[in-house]
Amino acid sequence: MTLGVELLIIIPVAAALLSLAMPSGKTAAVVSVACSAAVILVSLPICIKALGGEATEYGLWYVDRLSAVFILVIGVVGLMSAMYSYGYLSRDVEEKEISSKDERQYHMMFNLFVAAMLSVCIVSSMGILWITIEITTLVSAFLVGFYRRNSALEATWKYLMICSVGITLGLVGITLMYASSSHVLGDDPGALNWPVLYEAAAGLDPTLIKMAFVFVIIGFGTKMGLVPMHTWLPDAHSQSPTPVSAMLSAALLNCALYAILRFQMIADVAVPGFASMLMIGFGMLSLAAAAAFILISKDIKRMLAYSSIEHMGIIAIGFGIGTPLAVFGALFHIIAHSMTKPLVFFSAGNVIQGYGTRDMDEVRGLRKTMPFTAFMLGAGTLAIVGLPPFSVFVGEITILSGAVSAGMYHVAALTVVFIVLVFAGFTRNIFKMMPGDVATGAKVPRGLSRSLPMALLLVITLLLGLFMPEGVSNALWSIADWFSGAV
Amino acid sequence: MDVVISGNLIDLCVVAMLLLSMLAMTTTRIAQLLNAFAVQSLFLAFLAFVVADSTGRSELYVLGAITLAVKVAGIPWAMKNTAVRLHAGREVDSTMGIPGSLLISAALIIVAYLVTEPLMATVDTITRNCLAMSMSVILIGLFMMVTRRKAMTEAVGLLMMENGLFLGIMSISYGMPLVVEIGIFFDVLMVAVIIGIFALRISRAFDTIDTSVLRRLKE
Known part of the structure; x- marks a missing residue:
C-alpha cells in the first residue's frame, strides 16, 4: 500500500501549519498557492485512474469516478482562490483592515478548509462523510467571520447555527440508512461504507430509505443552499473575504451536493423515483426563489450568492431528472458553474476594494475606472447567466434537452422562465455600473495575482463551452450512464 | 442482566431524558439549563452502559465513557465558565412564555410519535420504543433553538438535539461503528467550543x- 489518497489531506494540513509559521503574510500566501498546486498534481493520477473506471479503495478511503470530478473542481477552485487571496489580503493589510498575523491565520484556515473539502470526497464511510462535512462548516466559520465586523459575526453565527442544525438532521438520515441495512448487512463493520451499501441497495428497507432520504436532502440541502434552508448562504457569502466567497460558492456547496448524490444513488436503487421527485422539487423551488431575489438585489455579493442557489437548483433538477443526458448536463454544469462563479466573484472583489462598497447603486463609471475588471465582470456576467459560447450555457441546454427528452415539459418550461428572469436581473444590475465618468475616489487594485486567476478562469469557461475534450466528455458520459443506470 | 430489568432501566433513562428536555424548556437561568443538559447526558451515558451490557456490544461502553467525560463534565463546565465571563448568569430570554413553550413541546411529542410510528414496525431492537422519545428530544431541542434569544441557550438547544440524536442512533441500531461514533463525538465537542468562541466574540x-x-x- 503506497501513500496516495492520504496525501490529499496531508499536504493542505502541512501547508496550514507551515503558513502559520511563515514570517510574513505574503509568504504564507505563497505557501497556499504552492499547496493548492501540489494538491492538483497529486490528485491527477488518482483522478485519471478513477475516471478510467478503476476505483481506489483501501482503509478509510474510496475514490471513484464521481469523487474524481469533485476533487478536481475543488483543486482548481482552491488554486485560483489562493492566487487571488494573495493580492486581496495584502490590500486589506495595506489599508490596516487586518494585521499581518491575521493574514497568516487566514492562510492557515484556508488550507485547512481545502483539506476538509477534499476529505469529503475521498472517504468511504457515510458516517465519516458526515463528520468531514461538519468539519468544513467549523473551519469555514472562521473564514466567514474573518473580518470580525459586527455584520460578519452575525453572518457567522447564522451560518454555524443553521448549518449545525441542518447537519444534525442529516445525521438522522444517515442513522436511518444504517438501520435500513441492518437486516441485510447485519453487524458488518463496513455497513456504512458507500460501496457496500450501494451493492446491497436493492435489499434495503424502502420505508426507512424514504425517510432517510428526506432527512438527508433537508440536512445536506441546508449546506448546499437549497431553498427554503438557504437563509445562511447570502449572509455568509456576502460577509466573508471575496476569495472565501468564491470557495464557498464553487467548492463547498458542491461538497454537500456530493453527499446528497451518494445517497441518491442508493435511494434510486432501493426506491426508484422517490429521490428524483424531491430533487426536482427542491431544485425548482431554489431556482424560483433565487430568481426573485436576484431581481431585487442591491449588494453585489448577495446577488452572486443567490446566483449560486440558482445554479445549485439547476444542478439538482438535472440529477433529479435522472436520464443519462440530464445527468451528463448536471455534471457538466457543476464544472461550468465552479469555473465561472469564482471569475465573477473575483471581479466583484476588485470592484468592492476599488470603490469601497458592495452596493451596486453606488458604483458608476466602472468601464473607465477599471477597464480590466469591467471587462472581466462583463464577460463573467454573460457567462454565468448562461449565454453561448460559455460553458454554463452548454450545461443548461443539456439539462433542458434532458428534461424535454424525458417528457418533463413543465420542468423544462419553468426552468427556462426562471433562467430568463435571472438573466434580466443580472444584466440590469451589473451593466448599470459600467457607464459614466472615471470615479475619482476609487483606488484601483492591480497585480498579477488578481488578473492571472481571472484570465485563466475566463479561458477555461470559454474553452469548455466551445469544445469539450473527448476525454472529459467520455468520462462524464461514463459517470452519467452509471448514475442513471440505477434509475 | 435480566431482560426485563434492562428493559425497565432503558425506559427509565429515556423517559428521564425527555423529562429533562421539558424541564430545560421551563428554566429561567443558564446555570439550571446547563445542569439539566448535564443530567440528561448522564442518563444518555447510563443508557449506553445498560444497552452495552444487555446486548454484549462492548464498544458502547466506550461511547458511554466518552459521553460522561465530554457531555456530562466537559461541555457544561466550559459553558458555565463562559457564562460567568459573560455575566450571563441570570434570565434566559425566551420569545415565548413558559406555559406556551410547554404546550408546544407536548404537541411536538405527539408529532414525534406520529412520525415514528411507521418506523417502529421495521426495526427490531430492544430499544425501538425509544425512537419516538428520541425524535421528541430532537424536536424540543430544535424548538429551544428557535425560541431562545441568547447565544448560549441556542447552543444548549443544539447540544440537546444531539443528545436526542445519539438516543436515536442507539434505539434503532445499537450504535454505529465505533470510529464513526467517536468522530461524531469530537465533532460535537468542536461545535460546542467554536460556538463558545463566537458567543464570546458576539x-x-x-x-x-x-x-x-x-x-x-x-x-
Whole structure:
C-alpha cells in the first residue's frame, strides 16, 4: 500500500501549519498557492485512474469516478482562490483592515478548509462523510467571520447555527440508512461504507430509505443552499473575504451536493423515483426563489450568492431528472458553474476594494475606472447567466434537452422562465455600473495575482463551452450512464 | 442482566431524558439549563452502559465513557465558565412564555410519535420504543433553538438535539461503528467550543449575547 489518497489531506494540513509559521503574510500566501498546486498534481493520477473506471479503495478511503470530478473542481477552485487571496489580503493589510498575523491565520484556515473539502470526497464511510462535512462548516466559520465586523459575526453565527442544525438532521438520515441495512448487512463493520451499501441497495428497507432520504436532502440541502434552508448562504457569502466567497460558492456547496448524490444513488436503487421527485422539487423551488431575489438585489455579493442557489437548483433538477443526458448536463454544469462563479466573484472583489462598497447603486463609471475588471465582470456576467459560447450555457441546454427528452415539459418550461428572469436581473444590475465618468475616489487594485486567476478562469469557461475534450466528455458520459443506470 | 430489568432501566433513562428536555424548556437561568443538559447526558451515558451490557456490544461502553467525560463534565463546565465571563448568569430570554413553550413541546411529542410510528414496525431492537422519545428530544431541542434569544441557550438547544440524536442512533441500531461514533463525538465537542468562541466574540462586539441584535443582514 503506497501513500496516495492520504496525501490529499496531508499536504493542505502541512501547508496550514507551515503558513502559520511563515514570517510574513505574503509568504504564507505563497505557501497556499504552492499547496493548492501540489494538491492538483497529486490528485491527477488518482483522478485519471478513477475516471478510467478503476476505483481506489483501501482503509478509510474510496475514490471513484464521481469523487474524481469533485476533487478536481475543488483543486482548481482552491488554486485560483489562493492566487487571488494573495493580492486581496495584502490590500486589506495595506489599508490596516487586518494585521499581518491575521493574514497568516487566514492562510492557515484556508488550507485547512481545502483539506476538509477534499476529505469529503475521498472517504468511504457515510458516517465519516458526515463528520468531514461538519468539519468544513467549523473551519469555514472562521473564514466567514474573518473580518470580525459586527455584520460578519452575525453572518457567522447564522451560518454555524443553521448549518449545525441542518447537519444534525442529516445525521438522522444517515442513522436511518444504517438501520435500513441492518437486516441485510447485519453487524458488518463496513455497513456504512458507500460501496457496500450501494451493492446491497436493492435489499434495503424502502420505508426507512424514504425517510432517510428526506432527512438527508433537508440536512445536506441546508449546506448546499437549497431553498427554503438557504437563509445562511447570502449572509455568509456576502460577509466573508471575496476569495472565501468564491470557495464557498464553487467548492463547498458542491461538497454537500456530493453527499446528497451518494445517497441518491442508493435511494434510486432501493426506491426508484422517490429521490428524483424531491430533487426536482427542491431544485425548482431554489431556482424560483433565487430568481426573485436576484431581481431585487442591491449588494453585489448577495446577488452572486443567490446566483449560486440558482445554479445549485439547476444542478439538482438535472440529477433529479435522472436520464443519462440530464445527468451528463448536471455534471457538466457543476464544472461550468465552479469555473465561472469564482471569475465573477473575483471581479466583484476588485470592484468592492476599488470603490469601497458592495452596493451596486453606488458604483458608476466602472468601464473607465477599471477597464480590466469591467471587462472581466462583463464577460463573467454573460457567462454565468448562461449565454453561448460559455460553458454554463452548454450545461443548461443539456439539462433542458434532458428534461424535454424525458417528457418533463413543465420542468423544462419553468426552468427556462426562471433562467430568463435571472438573466434580466443580472444584466440590469451589473451593466448599470459600467457607464459614466472615471470615479475619482476609487483606488484601483492591480497585480498579477488578481488578473492571472481571472484570465485563466475566463479561458477555461470559454474553452469548455466551445469544445469539450473527448476525454472529459467520455468520462462524464461514463459517470452519467452509471448514475442513471440505477434509475 | 435480566431482560426485563434492562428493559425497565432503558425506559427509565429515556423517559428521564425527555423529562429533562421539558424541564430545560421551563428554566429561567443558564446555570439550571446547563445542569439539566448535564443530567440528561448522564442518563444518555447510563443508557449506553445498560444497552452495552444487555446486548454484549462492548464498544458502547466506550461511547458511554466518552459521553460522561465530554457531555456530562466537559461541555457544561466550559459553558458555565463562559457564562460567568459573560455575566450571563441570570434570565434566559425566551420569545415565548413558559406555559406556551410547554404546550408546544407536548404537541411536538405527539408529532414525534406520529412520525415514528411507521418506523417502529421495521426495526427490531430492544430499544425501538425509544425512537419516538428520541425524535421528541430532537424536536424540543430544535424548538429551544428557535425560541431562545441568547447565544448560549441556542447552543444548549443544539447540544440537546444531539443528545436526542445519539438516543436515536442507539434505539434503532445499537450504535454505529465505533470510529464513526467517536468522530461524531469530537465533532460535537468542536461545535460546542467554536460556538463558545463566537458567543464570546458576539458579546464583545455587541455588549450582549442576546442574538436578537443579529437581525441586520437582509435584502
